[in-house]
Amino acid sequence: MVTRLVIGFDPQLYNFIHFGKLSRLLVISSVPFLLSKTKMQADRDEGEITSQQCVPPSSSVLVVIMGVAGAGKSTIGRMLSEVVNGEFLDADDFHPPSNKEKMHNGIPLSDEDRLPWLQLLRHALLERSTSGKSVILACSALQEQYREILRSADPNYQLGSFSCRVKFVLLDVSPDMVAARLAARAAQGNHFMSPLLLQSQLDLLRICDAEGVFKVNAALSPRAIVKEIEDWLGRIASHD
Numbered sequence: 001m002v003t004r005l006v007i008g009f010d011p012q013l014y015n016f017i018h019f020g021k022l023s024r025l026l027v028i029s030s031v032p033f034l035l036s037k038t039k040m041q042a043d044r045d046e047g048e049i050t051s052q053q054c055v056p057p058s059s060s061v062l063v064v065i066m067g068v069a070g071a072g073k074s075t076i077g078r079m080l081s082e083v084v085n086g087e088f089l090d091a092d093d094f095h096p097p098s099n100k101e102k103m104h105n106g107i108p109l110s111d112e113d114r115l116p117w118l119q120l121l122r123h124a125l126l127e128r129s130t131s132g133k134s135v136i137l138a139c140s141a142l143q144e145q146y147r148e149i150l151r152s153a154d155p156n157y158q159l160g161s162f163s164c165r166v167k168f169v170l171l172d173v174s175p176d177m178v179a180a181r182l183a184a185r186a187a188q189g190n191h192f193m194s195p196l197l198l199q200s201q202l203d204l205l206r207i208c209d210a211e212g213v214f215k216v217n218a219a220l221s222p223r224a225i226v227k228e229i230e231d232w233l234g235r236i237a238s239h240d
C-alpha cells in the first residue's frame with residue numbers, strides 16, 4: 001500500500017483526508033503546524049535549537065489510550081496520568097457540540113466530522129510535546145489514518161514509519177463486555193454517547209501489527225491495566 005503525503009495550504013486552516021482503495025492520500029493542511037515545523041527545521045539546521053530543546057527528557061511520555069466507546073479510555077487515562085504525574089486530556093472534551101449531538105442521536109461521525117477534531121488533538125499534543133511533562137490522551141483513534149494525524153504531533157515523525165514519540169495503547173475489549181459497560185453507563189444517564197453506536201465503532205477499529213500498538217486486556221481491573229501499561233512504558237523507555 002502506498003502512502004503519499006501532500007501538503008496543501010488553506011486560508012481557513014481546513015483539513016481534509018481522502019482515503020482511496022489502493023492508495024491513501026493524506027492531506028494535512030495546517031498552516032501554523034507547517035510553518036512551525038519549517039521554522040523548527042530551519043532553526044535546527046542553523047544550530048539555533050539544540051537537541052535538548054527539541055527532545056524532552058526521556059522520562060516524559062506522550063501516550064494515547066485508544067479503543068471503542070466504553071472500553072475504559074477515560075478511566076484508565078486518568079489513572080495513568082496520576083501514576084506518571086502527567087497531564088490528562090480527554091478527546092471527548094475537544095469535540096464540537098455538533099459532533100456530540102450526532103453521537104447522542106446515534107449517528108456515527110464521518111471522517112469530515114473527525115478531521116478538525118483530530119487536528120485539534122494533534123495541536124494539543126504538539127503544544128505540550130516540548131514541555132517535558134507526560135501527556136496521556138484518551139482518544140478512540142480507531143483507524144490508522146487517524147493515528148497518523150496524532151503521530152504527526154511529533155515534529156520528527158515520518159508518516160508510515162510508526163517510529164514516534166506518540167505511543168498508542170489499545171484497550172482490547174470484547175463486544176459483549178463493552179456493550180454491558182455502555183448500557184450501565186447509559187442507564188446512569190451521564191454520558192452523551194449512544195450505545196447504539198457500538199457496532200459502528202467495532203467496525204471501524206483496525207490496527208496493523210507494524211504500528212506497534214500495545215494491546216491490553218480491558219477486562220482486567222483498572223489497577224492491573226495501568227500496571228501493564230506502566231511496565232510496557234518502562235520496557236520501551238529502556239530501548240529508546
Ligand SMILES: Nc1ncnc2c1ncn2[C@@H]1O[C@H](COP(=O)(O)OP(=O)(O)OP(=O)(O)O)[C@@H](O)[C@H]1O
Pocket residue numbers: 067068069070071072073074075076092138140181182184185193218219220221222225
Ligand atoms: N477495567 C474496567 N473494569 C470495569 N469497569 C470499567 C473498566 N474500565 C472502565 N470501566 C467502566 O466502563 C464504563 C466506560 O468507561 P469509560 O467512560 O472510561 O470508557 P471510554 O472508553 O472513555 O468511553 P467513551 O469513549 O465513550 O467516553 C464506565 O462506567 C467505567 O466505570
Ligand SMILES: O=C(O)[C@H](O)[C@@H](O)[C@H](O)[C@H](O)CO
Pocket residue numbers: 068069070091092103109114139140141142193201
Ligand atoms: O471517533 C469517534 O467515533 C469518537 O471519538 C467516539 O469514539 C467518541 O468520541 C467517544 O468514544 C465517546 O464515547
